[in-house]
Amino acid sequence: MRSGRLYALVALNGFRRHATYRTATAAGIFTNTVFGVILAYTYLALWHQRPHLGGYDQGQALTYVWLGQGLLMVMATMGGGFEDELTERIRTGDIAIDLYRPADLQVWWFAGDTGRAAFHLVGRGVLPMAVGSLLFDLALPADPVRWLAFLLAVALGTAVSFGIRFLVALSAFWLLDGAGVTQMAWLAGMFFSGMLLPLNVFPGTLGEVARALPWSALIQVPADVFLGERTGRALLGAYAFQAGWALVLLAAGRLLQSTATRRVVVQGG
C-alpha cells in the first residue's frame, strides 16, 4: 500500500499547512463566535414566538447555530478550500505537471482537503462551540456514541463537500475563468446547506427540495445527528443519504476528470 501512505502524507500535509496560519485561525474563531452570538439571539427571538419550530426545542435551535459556525470552515460552505488553487492551476496550465505525477488527481486533492477539514474541525470548531455553551444553554449530547455518530456524519459531509467543489474547480477546464461557477456554488452552499436557517424551517416544497439536495449533507444532516433527531434506522438513512451523494458526486468528478485530462493532452497543456 505505497499509494495509501502517500495520500496519508498528503492529508497530514493539508492539516499542517492550515495549522501554520495561527493568527488567521484565532481571527476566524473570533468571527465565528461573534456571528454565533448574533445568530443565537435571532434564533431565540424566533423560537420564542414559535417554540418547537422545525421540530427543535430552544436548546436544540441554539446548538444548531453553534454547530453551523463550527462546521462552516470544515465544510468550506463559503469557499476557502482547495478549489481556488486547483482552478488557478487549470487556468495557468500548471495542471499538466500534476497530471504527470504518479498520483491520481482526484484522490490527491481529496486527501489534502481531508487534512484541511480535520484541522478546521479542531481549530475552528471546538472553541466557538465551547464559548457558545458558556453563553447559552446548549443541548450537548451526553452519550459518547452520539458524538461518534456525529463525527462520522461530518466525515461523510466533507466527502460530499469535496465532491461538489471538485466539480466546480474542474469546470475551469471549459470556462477558464471559474469565478462565476465558484460564486454560484458558494451561494447554493450558503442557502441550501442550512447555514442561514435550518432546512426544516424552510416552508413547503422549498424545504423538501432543499433537504433532498447534496448541500443538506454538509450542515443539516450532521446537526440532526448531533441533536439526536436521527437515531436507529433514521441514522442509517442519514448516512445513506450522505454516502449516496458523495458517491454520485465523486463518480461525476472522475468522469469529468478523465474527459478534462484528454482535453489537456489535445491542447498540449
Added chain:
Amino acid sequence: MAEGSAAVGAAHRAPAVPPHLDRPERRRDLLAHGLRCYGLIAAMWIRSTLAYRASFAMTLFGSFVATAFDFAAILLMFSQVDSLGGYALPEVALLYGTAATAFGLADLVMGSTERLGRRVRDGTLDVLLVRPVPVLAQVAADRFALRRLGRVTQGALVLGYGLAAAPIAWTPQKVLLLPVMLVSGAAVFSAVFVAGAAFQFVAQDAAEVQNSLTYGGTTLLQYPPTVFAKDLVRGVTFIVPLAFVNWLPALYILGRPYPVHLPQWVAWAPPPVALACCALAGVAWRAALRSYRSTGS
C-alpha cells in the same frame, strides 16, 4: 533590493504631513489630493472592469443575489412568525435596508482595505509607500469593485419596501434624518474598515476580525435591538458605536423606544459620532503606518 528598501525607509521617516505644514489649509489640500487620487485610481479600475461588460454584469448580479440571500433568511423567518422581537416585517425591512445600504456604500468606497494584510504579508505594500499618493487612498481604491453596487442596490430596494410598508408618522425632520442616517452610517462603517486595516498592520492574517465588525455589525443591525441582550445593545451603543448607524435614528423614525434608556435627541447624534469614529480611525491608521516594517521581500 537595497535601493528599494532605502526608498521605503525614506518614505517611512517622512510622515504623511510634515510637522511645519500641519496647518488646517495644508490638511485640506492633502485631503483634496487624496480624494482626487482615489478618484483616479477608482476610475482606472472601473474602466478595466467595464472592458468585459458581460463578466461585469454577471458579477454585479452575483453581488446582488449574494446579499439578497441575507434578506431571504429574514423572509423565511417571517414565513413562520408575524413578528420578531415585537417588530413586524416592514419595520425589520427598514432596519435591514438602512444597515445594508450604509454598509454597502462603505464597502463600495473602503471595502478594498480588507486586503491590506495580504499586501503587508507579500511585501507589495512597499510599492504603495514610494508613490507620491496617500497610502490610504491607494489601499482603499485598490481593485475598486463597482460590482459592490449590487449590495447597495439590494439594500436600497429593501429600504424602499420598508419605507413604503411600515407605519410611519412622517415629519419633515424624519425625512431629513433618512439621508443623514445613511451617510453617517456609511462613514461609521468606513471608519471600522480603516481601523480594521490599521489592525492588519499588526496582525496580518486577521482580516476576519475586521469582517466580524463589518459583516457581523451589519447583520446585527438588520434585526431589532429588542432581539438582543441589553448588555450587547449597550456594547454596540457605547463601546463600538454601531447603534448610531441605524438603530437610534431608525427607531426614532419608527416611533419606537430604544431598549437602553437614552434621550430622544440621540437620533441626531450619528453625524458627530461618525466624525469622531473617522478621526479615531485616522489616528489608528497613521500610528499603524508609522510603525510598519516591511517584510523586506
